[in-house]
Amino acid sequence: MRILFAGTPQVAVRTLDALHEAGFEIAAVLTRPDAPLGRKRVMTPSPVAARATELGLEVIKSSTIDAAATAQIAELKVTAAAIVAYGGLVPAAALQVPTHGWINLHFSLLPAWRGAAPVQHAIIHGDDITGAATFQLETGLDTGPVYGQVTEVIDENTTAGDLLQRLSDSGSQLLVQTLHALEAGVANPVPQSGNGSYAPKLTDADARLDFSKPATEIRRRAHGTLPAPGPWAMAGEQRYKFGPLREVRERRDLACGELHIEPGKRPVVLIGTATWALEVTALQPPGKKMMNAADWARGALANDLKVNFA
Incomplete structure (x- = not known):
């Protein structure tokens, strides 16, 4: 399966590694542009960009998936796009490019906690159980049909950093399984049901x-x-x-x-x-x-x- 991987922060690196280890042909990696870090504001590649370079993969850096980025993706002729915490919306024009569309790994049990900070809001609001889900990306905010889920327990000692680490491990394997199922033609996405809850970025x-x-x-x-x-x-x-x-x-x-x-x-x-x-x-x-x-x-x-x- 020839795929595009889209992601930016450290939490997405584990998934990139898992896809590479699973033998998928990663045509390119889409990530956000370099950003200033530290007191000296040194322009620094995203963690995903740095890891992709180590793996010898082509890197596309774009703050938005605009017409130019969409054209680059179309030239890759990928079967599917896997996306984890890229940090930007995927417009309708880009959603149609890969044969199987865009498969999103999201760190919640959808429809709970749609948005940018699902793990943080799950802890703040006292959830006992959370997890990760793979789903078909649509134009709505995290509204697409779900391929699979894994769960994680939240106890009194759990921090957002701890939980994101655990979910990045279990979620990366879930995404690998989902892409294998798509490749084999046995994937069975289930529409989301129930009321969703919104998890905006924390300030x-x-x-x-x-x-x-x-x-x-x-x-x-x-x-x-x-x-x-x-x-x-x-x-x-x-x-x-x-x-x-x-x-x-x-x-x-x-x-x-x-x-x-x-x-x-x-x-x-x-x-x-x-x-x-x-x-x-x-x-x-x-x-x-x-x-x-x-x-x-x-x-x-x-x-x-x-x-x-x-």
Whole structure:
């Protein structure tokens, strides 16, 4: 099967590798153009572009699938296009080019969480189960018939980064299976049913923690925004960033936003909420790097530092 692969971020690299390992003829890789990264704003290829170059594949860089990009794709004469987190819409003209159309690997159990950030919203909204789906791309937003799904459990320790890694592994194999089924003529897509939910891209404001809310709600928001855009809160005029949080249900004696350090060989950092306390496992003070919470607590105790997120 001769295919086009379209993808941009690191989470799509595993799928590119899986397709290459499965022996598909990858005619070219479509990805977003180089972008400035780091403090020096160095123009850097996308993770997918970098990996495609390592594999010796032709790379097409385009911010949109416009008429010129569509013409390039048509010249490739591909059987199917596989797309994972490319970062742009596929217009109707391009959808018609491959023989079997465009097969999208999407990280949710459709019709749940259509849109740019399905994994993050699944965690923030308290889903117990999520997964990945392969489906036929249409002009609607993630509305096409579904070829197959895999599931993953979300527990209290799951972050968006953890879950995306697991889904990129299981989802890449699902896409390989879907393309093999298409090649063999035995694929059986099933129309989506039920009401869909929308998962827009998260902003920095979406990652702000409000410690006047219940602990579970705060923990879900923190984990749903890790590693990006990254949970944060204000202590006066000082902005602190957070790593994963742990609910401590037996501690209900702290006021909302009150930070308390339990001293000891390994100090424990607790913050009060509307229900019970949250243990901070890592945090990034203003102007510093992310550090283990116990290490920060030792310094805070030594310097009698008072912090409050109320």
